[in-house]
Amino acid sequence: MVPTDNLTSCLLEVILSHPALSCALLVATVAAIRWYIRDSYKVEGFSQKHVFITGCDSGFGNLLARQLDGKGFHVIAACLTDKGAADLSAAASSRLKTVLLDVTDSESVRRAVEFASKEVGQRGLWGLVNNAGRSVPIGPTEWMQLEDFTKVLDVNLIGVIDVTLQFLPLLKKAKGRVVNVASILGRLSLTGGGYCLSKFGVEAFSDSLRINMQPFGIKVSIIEPGFFKTAVTRLDIIEADLKRLWSRLPQEVKDSYGPTYFDKYVKAQDFSLNILCSPDISKVTACMEHALTAQFPRTRYAAGWDAKFFWIPLSYMPSFVSDFVTHLLLPPPKAN
Numbered sequence: 001m002v003p004t005d006n007l008t009s010c011l012l013e014v015i016l017s018h019p020a021l022s023c024a025l026l027v028a029t030v031a032a033i034r035w036y037i038r039d040s041y042k043v044e045g046f047s048q049k050h051v052f053i054t055g056c057d058s059g060f061g062n063l064l065a066r067q068l069d070g071k072g073f074h075v076i077a078a079c080l081t082d083k084g085a086a087d088l089s090a091a092a093s094s095r096l097k098t099v100l101l102d103v104t105d106s107e108s109v110r111r112a113v114e115f116a117s118k119e120v121g122q123r124g125l126w127g128l129v130n131n132a133g134r135s136v137p138i139g140p141t142e143w144m145q146l147e148d149f150t151k152v153l154d155v156n157l158i159g160v161i162d163v164t165l166q167f168l169p170l171l172k173k174a175k176g177r178v179v180n181v182a183s184i185l186g187r188l189s190l191t192g193g194g195y196c197l198s199k200f201g202v203e204a205f206s207d208s209l210r211i212n213m214q215p216f217g218i219k220v221s222i223i224e225p226g227f228f229k230t231a232v233t234r235l236d237i238i239e240a241d242l243k244r245l246w247s248r249l250p251q252e253v254k255d256s257y258g259p260t261y262f263d264k265y266v267k268a269q270d271f272s273l274n275i276l277c278s279p280d281i282s283k284v285t286a287c288m289e290h291a292l293t294a295q296f297p298r299t300r301y302a303a304g305w306d307a308k309f310f311w312i313p314l315s316y317m318p319s320f321v322s323d324f325v326t327h328l329l330l331p332p333p334k335a336n
């Protein structure tokens with residue numbers, strides 16, 4: 001085996017002996033340094049800026065609300081429940097305001113905009129983070145009924161669109177930012193149900209929003225987390241819902257999967273989520289914070305090592321490769 005040091009020096013020697021390769025290396029190095037420096041420029045005056053975050057009862061939204069509050073931002077944290085709002089208020093400074101919001105209810109969104117517009121005054125809204133989301137029902141497509149899709153799409157996609165449209169006037173005033181939480185499941189459809197559809201939709205909505213709002217000075221970033229331990233990846237919730245989906249299937253459909261399939265499917269979910277989910281959710285909130293505080297926010301943030309080095313590269317590969325990986329994660333139904 002060639003030692004790594006020798007290999008590197010051989011490679012450098014080859015590159016430096018060719019003028020074109022040397023130029024390419026120089027340009028790439030300068031571009032990387034320029035990107036790194038540009039990436040670290042921050043906006044100023046956090047204490048003059050308001051950020052509205054949806055889904056702050058738990059998970060990423062809850063941590064981000066506390067994190068930005070600690071940095072001096074005026075955070076308006078939207079929670080689904082009274083308890084979520086009360087717990088968050090108790091854990092934050094008096095600057096942080098909570099508001100109740102169900103993103104599937106347009107009237108609730110309108111009331112939240114009214115509340116926020118009183119808070120932000122003439123400054124407008126600096127940041128809108130569309131974070132609220134749900135995962136279940138999730139599972140094989142054939143086990144789903146139409147309402148299982150709409151339950152998820154209503155929160156994760158239609159909710160994001162409604163909240164964004166209603167907040168746009170306030171964002172325009174501040175030449176603010178929209179941060180939309182998608183997922184690596186907005187790049188790869190690893191499971192059936194509405195979740196992947198909704199996240200693919202968030203990617204598309206954010207792309208068109210970014211292009212359309214760029215002339216008005218509004219920047220749009222997409223967060224693409226890998227797998228993290230939060231309520232959306234809680235095995236007990238996913239398993240209970242899978243049981244509901246399986247139990248209502250006609251016997252004929254159950255028979256086509258075989259008598260042991262359900263248990264194997266649940267075991268496979270347990271195994272992959274236990275291995276895949278990272279407990280360090282600050283990796284995601286660090287990306288969200290960068291999107292709100294960097295002078296030049298990125299268009300897409302891959303959050304987590306699994307997203308950066310496995311799922312997103314996999315999404316660029318031919319479908320037969322990603323299909324193969326997905327099949328590895330799932331048990332095969334009984335052969336016919």
Ligand SMILES: NC(=O)c1ccc[n+]([C@@H]2O[C@H](COP(=O)([O-])OP(=O)(O)OC[C@H]3O[C@@H](n4cnc5c(N)ncnc54)[C@H](OP(=O)(O)O)[C@@H]3O)[C@@H](O)[C@H]2O)c1
Pocket residue numbers: 054055056057058059060061079080081084101102103104130131132133134135155181182183184224225226227228229230231232233
């Ligand atoms: N965890 C992951 O591995 C992962 C990966 C990629 C993307 N994401 C996305 O990250 C976002 C945050 O999820 P999370 O992982 O932090 O899980 P989470 O703790 O369950 O956070 C989701 C939040 O959304 C709230 N919510 C649910 N339905 C709502 C509605 N109709 N209106 C308003 N709020 C609602 C939930 O409230 P309750 O707690 O009261 O239900 C909860 O506070 C979601 O969009 C999720 O899809 C998560």
